[in-house]
Amino acid sequence: MTIRLLLADDQALVRGALAALLDLESDLEVVAQVGRGDEVVAAVREHTPDVALLDVEMPGLDGIAAAAAVREAVPTTKVLIVTTFGRPGYLRRALQAGAGGFVVKDTPAPQLADAVRRIAQGLRVVDPALATDSLVAGESPLTQRETDVLQAARDGSSVAVIAKKLFLSEGTVRNHLSAAIGKTGSGNRAEAVLVADNNGWL
Structure with missing residues (x-):
């Protein structure tokens, strides 16, 4: 069974590289790409991907808010946050928004593909170093x-x-x-x- 993917990243080069890497996997297919957070839900509705890979920092709507919007609009699409910014607070907020996983962009390609497969199965995937940092940092003290x-x-x-x-x-x-x-x-x-x-x- 082919897992259909949507990629959302405001850097076209990064988006293209991710798409090329993931398309090399026989069971993964990138069906849509967007460069803005506020384009994610419309693209998910149109292409019904199994997994949406979202960057955190995007124009229009950040990836965490986009994750929450996807979960509300199309609950069957799972969300994996793939970001340069491995910040503990981002991880906590992403999981609260309904993302199934959180990995950093320098994750090796085979591990990223594996993370996508696990998310598609409804499992949770979190970068282990980030999970530890998140526990140490705790929740935001700010109201x-x-x-x-x-x-x-x-x-x-x-x-x-x-x-x-x-x-x-x-x-x-x-x-x-x-x-x-x-x-x-x-x-x-x-x-x-x-x-x-x-x-x-x-």
Whole structure:
């Protein structure tokens, strides 16, 4: 039985290389490729792949949000996150979103093909080193609002701009930033964004 695959990655070169590698396997067939997260659900509906391989960082919609959308729209399609960013927080969020597995892009081709087969069977596949890091790192200490505020602060926006964007008062934004700085053990908000980013909390 041939396992039908969809690939979603915003880097055409990476997408092409993955497709070429996976197509070498006699039981795997890439039936669709997209370069944006917000194109995933439509492509899944159109091609009904058995497994969707999603990158985390994509324009339009990140891979974790796309995984949740796929699980809701077409529950028969399984999701495997394949990413450069092996961050513990990403792993936890991906599994919570309904992804069946999480591997990094430098996984050897035979292992990746094997991961796809296992996901297609309904099994769970997680990069072992990442699983260990995730247990050690624990869950994000940030509340949803603190996460939103740090996300908005990523591009260096002023408190006033963040407040307007999130429909909050400037005082509330300052409070959330202060709490996030404290929880991440940072000296300022730029450091807090970096720490949260590196842990995959954003």
